[in-house]
Amino acid sequence: MGAANQMPTRRLGTSGLQVGAIGMGCMPLSIQGRPEESEAIRTIHTALEQGVTLFDTADSYCLDDRDIGHNEKLLAKALDGVSHAIIATKGGTVRPEGRWVRNGHPEHLKAACEESLKALDRQEIMLYQLHAPDPDVPYAESVGALARLQEQGKIVHIGLSNVSVRQLEEALSIVTVVSVQNRMHLFDRSSMDVLRRCEELGIAFLPYSPLAGMGQAGKLGDHERIRQIADRHQVSPQRVALAWLLQLSPVMLPIPGASRGSTITDSAAAASLTLTADEMAELNAMNA
Numbered sequence: 001m002g003a004a005n006q007m008p009t010r011r012l013g014t015s016g017l018q019v020g021a022i023g024m025g026c027m028p029l030s031i032q033g034r035p036e037e038s039e040a041i042r043t044i045h046t047a048l049e050q051g052v053t054l055f056d057t058a059d060s061y062c063l064d065d066r067d068i069g070h071n072e073k074l075l076a077k078a079l080d081g082v083s084h085a086i087i088a089t090k091g092g093t094v095r096p097e098g099r100w101v102r103n104g105h106p107e108h109l110k111a112a113c114e115e116s117l118k119a120l121d122r123q124e125i126m127l128y129q130l131h132a133p134d135p136d137v138p139y140a141e142s143v144g145a146l147a148r149l150q151e152q153g154k155i156v157h158i159g160l161s162n163v164s165v166r167q168l169e170e171a172l173s174i175v176t177v178v179s180v181q182n183r184m185h186l187f188d189r190s191s192m193d194v195l196r197r198c199e200e201l202g203i204a205f206l207p208y209s210p211l212a213g214m215g216q217a218g219k220l221g222d223h224e225r226i227r228q229i230a231d232r233h234q235v236s237p238q239r240v241a242l243a244w245l246l247q248l249s250p251v252m253l254p255i256p257g258a259s260r261g262s263t264i265t266d267s268a269a270a271a272s273l274t275l276t277a278d279e280m281a282e283l284n285a286m287n288a
Helices: 037-049 070-078 106-120 139-151 165-172 192-201 217-222 224-233 237-248 261-272 277-284
Strands: 009-011 018-020 054-056 086-091 125-130 155-161 177-181
Touching (some): 037 070, 086 106, 125 139, 155 165, 217 224, 224 237, 224 277
């Protein structure tokens, strides 16, 4: 690895941690179509060189239930000895036969956390996120399981994912929440109310699929308004989409996915792109 570029940093909520303003979503390295391990590790190292310090994963980022922990083990190998890198993982989703199924039972979350600690080769997990509410389990019970794991010193900070404002408030009555990870991008602003509540509380907001999802990221340039702004700055449309998110809110920490070094290099550069007020207004006016 070469020397790391300087990237603007942001606070990871109320955790007291500072991380690069652009993180990396690591799911593409472990699901269908994933690269060879050597290429995946090179991609993670490239991210580090670009100033990325927050790496988002989950035990369920894998092919199926026989492959649980694949992404966590990959990160553990690639980031061995890199003390400034923060791994944020998640529990609460299982992969029977490759499907995505929610499991928020306290017993499952306890076992999943233990397995994540082994996969990550860590004594504690810096940020452990509840992957999604399980409709078959009272949300307070799932969050309570994370609270107990925190009390036991197995996780340091707690985050939530795929939540409503009501669920966030319910969780806050039980634990301190430092981050929320919901879907958000130029064409999906359905979590704007959650973002605004996070701003009020100083909670970090980690938008997943910030480039509209793996199948759509390459098509951002098909939208004339995005393409024109990108051409004006002589950057990619993807970089514009990430810069829009960063300027939308001071608590925003985008985690674009990547499976190649060139992709995360371009994404990381969004942290240094400044859009004008008029450009922000243009993008804000696009239909969600």
